[in-house]
Amino acid sequence: xxxxxxxxxxxxxxxxxxxxxxxxxxxxxxxxxxxxxxxxxxxxxxxxxxxxxxxxxxxxxxxxxxxxxxxxxxxxxxxxxxxxxxxxxxxxxxxxxxxxxxx
Numbered sequence: 636x637x638x639x640x641x642x643x644x645x646x647x648x649x650x651x652x653x654x655x656x657x658x659x660x661x662x663x664x665x666x667x668x669x670x671x672x673x674x675x676x677x678x679x680x681x682x683x684x685x686x687x688x689x690x691x692x693x694x695x696x697x698x699x700x701x702x703x704x705x706x707x708x709x710x711x712x713x714x715x716x717x718x719x720x721x722x723x724x725x726x727x728x729x730x731x732x733x734x735x736x737x738x
Contacts, residue, residue, distance in 0.1 A: 637681035639694060644673055653678070659699070672714075686710050 641660055642653045660675065662668055670676050677694065679686070686692060692708045 637683070638679075640678045640680060641675065642678045643675050662698075677708075688712055 641656045643656060644651055645654050646652075655678075660668060668675065679692070679694075688710050690710055692710055694706055694708055696704045696706060698704070
């Protein structure tokens with residue numbers, strides 16, 4: 636991916652809009668954040684090739700006060716919940732909290 640942005644969904648009157656968060660998100664030590672469709676999510680832009688359902692996608696997360704962390708994302712069909720989630724957009728298995736602001 637050439638560019639990854641963090642977006643959040645917000646109501647603007649009667650219309651739901653995606654709003655970019657260019658400064659990243661605050662992630663205080665000891666807390667976690669959930670990325671999910673319809674809420675806080677990553678937007679992969681300017682892809683060199685199409686994303687294929689079932690194929691993994693690698694993304695590097697950058698933190699203000701920690702080393703970058705490469706994660707592998709699971710590509711699911713639109714509307715699907717991650718395996719092992721208890722509700723739509725649940726925490727993926729093996730999720731880690733690094734307690735730093737992510738960009």
